[in-house]
Amino acid sequence: MKQFADLFVQLDQTNKTNDKVALLRNYFATAPDRDKLWTIAFFSHKRPKRPVNSTLLKAWTMELAGLPEWLFKESYSFVGDLAETISLMLPPPTQTQDQPLAYWVDYLQDLSKLEEDEKKARVLVAWQQMTQPEKFVFTKLMTSSFRIGISQGLAIRALAEQADLDKTIVAHRLMGDWNPNEVSFDSLVMEESREDNLSRPYPFFLAHPVTTEEIENLGTVDEWQVEWKWDGIRAQVVVREENHYVWSRGEELVTDKFPELAGFALDLPSGTVIDGEILPYAEGKILPFAVLQTRIGRKNVSKAILKKAPVVLKAYDLLEGDGKDVREWSMIERRKKLEEVHEAVRDQASYFLLSNKVEADSWADLALIREQSRSLMAEGFMLKRRDSPYQVGRKRGDWWKWKVDPLTIDGVLINAQRGTGRRSGLYSDYTFAVWDEYDGQRRLVPFTKAYSGLTDQEMRKVDSFVKRNTKEKFGPVRSVTPELVFEIGFEGIQKSSRHKSGVALRFPRILRWRHDKPADEANSLIELQELLNLYGNQ
Structure with missing residues (x-):
């Protein structure tokens, strides 16, 4: 925990990317494997469930520190972060601890099984052993609001450099529904598992924004494939060995939330991965995003919800075809193959649509067409260089989003x-x-x-x-x-x-x-x- 708390503090004290990568690389080189695994989990937004609610943490802090509620509220209002406020108010430690991060994560997970009095006793014992930075990190984990302040991509870069692996390979291995309690560091990062790869999606390629004033700098229109930019849930549909999986861009497995997509996914050939947008759709029209929001966050999707908020997949790209990774193909080649895949199942695939290509002779003509965006429930255009591969993360140059003015x-x-x-x-x-x-x-x-x-x-x-x-x-x-x-x-x-x-x-x-x-x-x-x-x- 000392090592992880030190990392947290040091990362917070620098804005320089190379310094952050160096700090992470050093941490991954020296930390125990289970600590590294949990650190990766935190960067991937995988955290233990909240074992104690905030009301109890506030009450225990005020009792231990001997402070009135009004002073706690004023302090919290000024500091702005509950865990930091608590760590600053608690008295200095009466003991010391030298347990690894993984020990304290297990400690937190065990709290969920205890009654309130037992939780309180265990939390106070932990606080009394920790320095202020350690209390801050421990309490952050307890509130399930842990953010380290650097991107997942930066952490992947540092881990890849330390492990002497290609960054795209590491990013690919960390995608998916893995549980830090059920895998080892070696099996997740260092070893390639056939079973894991069966459902695993690819890292998403993201676009940078471009303004109307900058658009002429992109060359001529015929260098670009232009599509509408839709406002839905970016997703990958993965079909391998007669199974299908739907992953959101947030790396959440959402297969059960969109059962309609099984209707076409199971008709696709094994070894097919499609990148697209899940959109609310009825009677040939895209519906407002608010319709889709009625399905987001629901554990169970009822027949009534399926009827009220029907969806389709608007397909953008093909990442895997016939079991082969085709991301290095050009945009034109991938689009042609995607059209072939769609044509083969289109008669039985009403929930599978291709993203429309927009044709124009000039940027000025495209600007006029772009004015139709809101009437079509679009946000503007996606511009994709015709000869571009499908890359990892947000890279400048090949993909741009040209959104309408707000x-x-x-x-x-x-x-x-x-x-x-x-x-x-x-x-x-x-x-x-x-x-x-x-x-x-x-x-x-x-x-x-x-x-x-x-x-x-x-x-x-x-x-x-x-x-x-x-x-x-x-x-x-x-x-x-x-x-x-x-x-x-x-x-x-x-x-x-x-x-x-x-x-x-x-x-x-x-x-x-x-x-x-x-x-x-x-x-x-x-x-x-x-x-x-x-x-x-x-």
Whole structure:
């Protein structure tokens, strides 16, 4: 645990990629195998289930530290992270420990089986043996909110360098539904297992964004395959030896959540892997993403849900054909083979569609066609170089996403809350409102929250404003004098009975601070509803 806590602290203290890789490489070279395995699991978002709820952890901390609840709340509000707050408040250790990370992970997993009094006793014993960084990491793991602050790809790079393996091989081996309690480090990373490879997907190839101003730098249109960019769940359908598996981009096995896809997957030849997008679809039309959300997170998909939220797979690419990895083929060759695969099963494959190719003579013509995106439930275009292989991760040059400009609305800042992590000392999470007239009275109606888009300097200025213009406090939230106006961008809009405004926005963020606009000139609820009528729930 000492070694892992040191790694956590050191990673948090540097922003340099090469330094982070070096720290990880050194850790993987010296840590015990089970510790390495659990570290890989954390980077892959595989964590033990939460054994203790936050309410109990807060109560035990206040009791052990002898602090009143109001002081805990104020401290938590300022620090912004529960585990860090607890680790800073707890008294210094009375003992020492030198157990490996894996020991403490097992310790946490055993807590789930205990009654509350036994859990408390075991947690206090652990805290009393640990330094502040160790308590921080231990408590983070206990709350199941563990994030190390570096990408999974960076961890894979470090592990591959240390193990002297190709990065793509390591990435491939770490894909899939493996359990740290059931595999060894060697069997997962160093050895190739036929049984594991049967269901394992490939690492996804991701695109970088490109703007309209940059588009001319990509050369001529005929160098690119252009497709609509759909808004669904990116997935791979894997068919091997008369079995099929559906994997999300988040490496979650979702086969049971989309049983419709079995209807065509089992008709595909063994040794076929297709990359595509799971989309809500009915009567020849793609439905709003909100329809698909009714299926996300459900453990059981009922007949009613299948009827209410039908789906298809829009296929983008072929990664494996006839049992052969074809990722090194050109985009043109892979597309041709994908079309052949689709043609062979199209009569019995109503849930299997090809992503449409878009033809145009120039970028200007494509820009005009792109304006149809929202009416088609698309986000814009995907641009794929015709001679490009299918790569691993987010690489610049061969794949680009050319999205439509976001929808926008000007809102007034009415509430603010302190952020978390590096923003823990600043009011950086905001609630915005638009104007509504009711019974002759003009009032502000909240319509969204947003916390990204401002520079650090702007955020500090807003923080200062919030502290000087607080009207009321509601726990960690402060209401403020409604003076500041911000332009809010968002990708979609839909009806919502859960919000006072009657709408919910998809991916809201701050585009700019409207210094030029007084609060009275912010947009109205009527204008927000007009956007809903134009672009929502089509």
